[in-house]
Amino acid sequence: MYLLNGFLGEKYQRVNKIIDSYHSVQNNYINMEACCSYPFESVIDAQRYPIFTLPTEGVSGSRFFPAFECIEDIDIYSEELVRTLFDLDTNYNVTTQPHSGTQANQIVYNAVLSENDVVLSLSPKDGGHISHNKISKNQNKVINYHLTPEFEFNYDEIEELTQKNKPKLIIVGASSYPLQIDYNRIALIAHKYNAFLLADICHTALYVLGKTYPDVFPHADFVTFTMDKTLRGPQGGILIYKCEFSKLIAYSIFPISQGGPLQSLQFAKMIALVELSSINLENYAKLVQDNSKIICKKLVERNITVVTGTSNTHLILIDVRALKTTGNLVESRFYENNVLVNKNLIPGDQTSPDITSGIRLGTVCISNLNYSNEDVTLLAEIIANILLNPAIQNEGIHYLVEKYHKTINISN
Template sequence: MTDPILDPAAGDPLAGDPEIAALLQREATRRRGSLQMLAAESTATPAVRAAVGSILADKYAEGYPGHRYHGGVDVVDDIEELAISRAHELFGAEYVNVQPLSWALANFAVYAAFSQPGDQVLSLSLKHGGHQSHGSRANLSGRWFTVLNYEVRADTEQIDYDQIRELALIHRPRILVAGGTSYSRSWDFAAMRTIADEADCIFWADAAHLAGLAVGGVLDSPVPHADVVTVATNKVIRGPRGGLLLARGEHADSLSRAVYPFIQGAPAMHSIAAKAVAFAECLRPGYAAYARNVADDAAELSARLAERGLRTVSGGTDTHIAVVEVSSLGISGREAARRLAACRIIVDKAVTPFDEAPVAEGSAIRFGSAVMAADGLRPAEMSTVADLMIDAMRTDPDDVARQAAITEAVAAVGEK
């Protein structure tokens, strides 16, 4: 008997699960005609989605190519080697590990490879744009390690490398971290390397948000400078949700053991195939134009919002991320995000570096431009987007008619 799941003639494979099919359709409808502006999201390409949904989802392949625990791995060995080869070409790193199931697990592998519980880690403060996996007390990293934070300058809201050097030389941390989730400016990775050398510590660049822009030629790459680089293969890269480790060759053994068997078991081979697809797509000439458009959209939208009275933290952005203060509108970041969502503009609430508002409310919103760029929106259209955002944030939550009018205008832009 032919397995209906594998038989293309069997029709819709979800026909037997109408509840999930309906929910997937709802999600497609939610996205259609809206402005998806979450900084953490991008749009996976059709080829990436095909690989994620492929037969490889069934395959168990614990271990590394040539050294698997299970049999029947000749094909997946070739797939993983291909993904590694493409990552070498794309990023120029001496060591590549494509197995981390997520960006956060790639981050934890760095801790496992280079430190012991209780060791000191120096990273960007969460309120100043860092990430919870860099030492938040709500996260394993903040409970297992002694975390010290550096902050942005009060006058420019940009990284203070003198402060980092001072803290590093006083405390001599085991790991120095560059990178964050809400910091919109480029990093001086060469300066961070110099500081790490002076303090005799491991320099880790968390490039989850930056790697796609770096390979697209928009930002400098951290790979030549850092001991280890972690990457999220979704976001601007437009690959599957997953993690990637890039490092100097001298760290290969410790990082390989940290991923497997210390952090995780068998890798997700369907995700590794999709990573290989994404790396190949990033190597194509058109990707650089996409990456440039991502950055240009973010910079242009920030500038247009500034013209309308909303200040962008640090005065602008070099990346796809911007944190925009909304307190001048008389609302919190949380309320701003709620009003925007009511008009199908999806952003995050956020705090500013020296925010006096409660974290749960915040004084700002955070947006990203990767999905807009993937959907074909260009800098010339950011003035219209800025107008729609301002209108939505100024609209009373009970004014349903006004919300409907803005939503219709958003759909016209989102369905470009």
């Protein structure tokens, strides 16, 4: 899929071995990891530009070094693009400075949390992200809410815990939750009890943009996401926040939470936003979601336990306990068959994060490569075979790798 050029010269021998190794994985494995997408070719090109030679600490309108106007333009144009893509009103501001999605969350924590403030977030065993549960500043106490037995967000529990514990911040978002989230309902609870709402939409940003998923605006006070999970951008975060928090966020970005911005990544984020502005996001979102549904349906037909039965995103969570195995062993089994998935905790999991009772799959990368419906169905059969019959040789993998992963070359 990718054509990675090496470096000329004997001193780069080890470097070129690293490139060759990465190239081999990219072009010989079916990537079904749920936390990545294949970047637009222009995004890869953008990261070749030396846009990192001028220090630009500070925020738009308030920099600490001269000759910042070019970076200021990146900030301004990126904000315009985000505003248009999400149809934001004037109550929100945007920054593309966060180095990651987790960093974007930390910027919010450092901006609004004081000593001993309480935070409410989804339990990691129910799909909550680890960065929503490890908040080191000011000895903040994190209390978890959970899913219902039907794998829905337990909105009644959220309200009960909010009323009882008076959290300063409620975090909504997950790294392995395939169904829809009612952001409005949680916002009503948060604001009823004077809590702020942070919506981490790293795994749902595409569907919010494509209007195939409940909207997070104007309900949330803060919205964070990354560009690389579903949006075909570079690694790096974006933070959208209500204007009333502008001074707190600016000071939290620098000097509290991070140093200067990574200008090359900001430039690449801007290019990705330009690309996203030029495509039909509803079609892209539906393609990813439809591919998830095809795979879920086939797995259920093969009596494999899909935790939520279906998916409204790219995420598919599989319970492997009935197969008398564990997630880490299944992850290795898939890797041996040239398919990349990851071990993952599932609701009610009694194992540890490095063992797990489940695996997590994603359909973004195969959607980026335009897998046909027939080949997605074939891939679903392959997944079922790997789970149920480890000894079977899956010739279909070679066919799919040759068809989709070796014939599309994007050069650096």
